[in-house]
Amino acid sequence: MLKRITLTKTFLLALWLLPACYVAAHEYVKDHLTVAQPWSMELPPNAPTVAAYFVIGNQGTEPDRLTGVDSPVAGEAQLHEHVHKDGLMKMQQVQTVEIPPGGAVTFAPMAYHVMLLDLKDRSKLTEGQSFPLTLHFEKAGDLTVEIMVHKQAPDAAPAHAH
Numbered sequence: 581m582l583k584r585i586t587l588t589k590t591f592l593l594a595l596w597l598l599p600a601c602y603v604a605a606h607e608y609v610k611d612h613l614t615v616a617q618p619w620s621m622e623l624p625p626n627a628p629t630v631a632a633y634f635v636i637g638n639q640g641t642e643p644d645r646l647t648g649v650d651s652p653v654a655g656e657a658q659l660h661e662h663v664h665k666d667g668l669m670k671m672q673q674v675q676t677v678e679i680p681p682g683g684a685v686t687f688a689p690m691a692y693h694v695m696l697l698d699l700k701d702r703s704k705l706t707e708g709q710s711f712p713l714t715l716h717f718e719k720a721g722d723l724t725v726e727i728m729v730h731k732q733a734p735d736a737a738p739a740h741a742h
């Protein structure tokens with residue numbers, strides 16, 4: 581009888597902990613904004629730049645705007661987009677990215693991404709490691725997320741190297 585109660589308690593505790601851990605590891609919230617599944621792809625140790633990806637959601641009724649990012653692992657961090665130009669895919673810097681109300685903007689390979697330059701701490705840029713990235717929003721303010729480093733895109737999205 582005693583054993584059975586203990587098992588039930590353990591099971592309930594596990595159920596209760598599971599969703600909390602999942603949210604803490606994969607989604608960050610600030611005001612009406614969410615930043616989900618922040619990740620970066622492991623690159624060769626001599627790669628001059630590293631990209632970071634995530635999905636920003638806006639559950640509010642007004643647009644917000646990502647105005648910049650920074651990270652202690654990089655001397656400079658830029659917002660980039662991919663564009664078709666003269667039949668080629670190119671990336672170029674953008675100053676801000678609007679997050680529409682009731683919508684989401686996906687930062688992913690071949691789309692918007694964060695480009696980290698002048699890399700300072702490469703020990704954090706390998707599989708299984710993570711590094712902080714602070715996102716600056718016009719209305720919601722600053723939100724720091726932990727970028728997880730993977731060898732492949734977590735959702736098997738098409739990948740490309742810079």
Ligand SMILES: [Cu+2]
Pocket residue numbers: 631660671693694695742
């Ligand atoms: Cu780029």
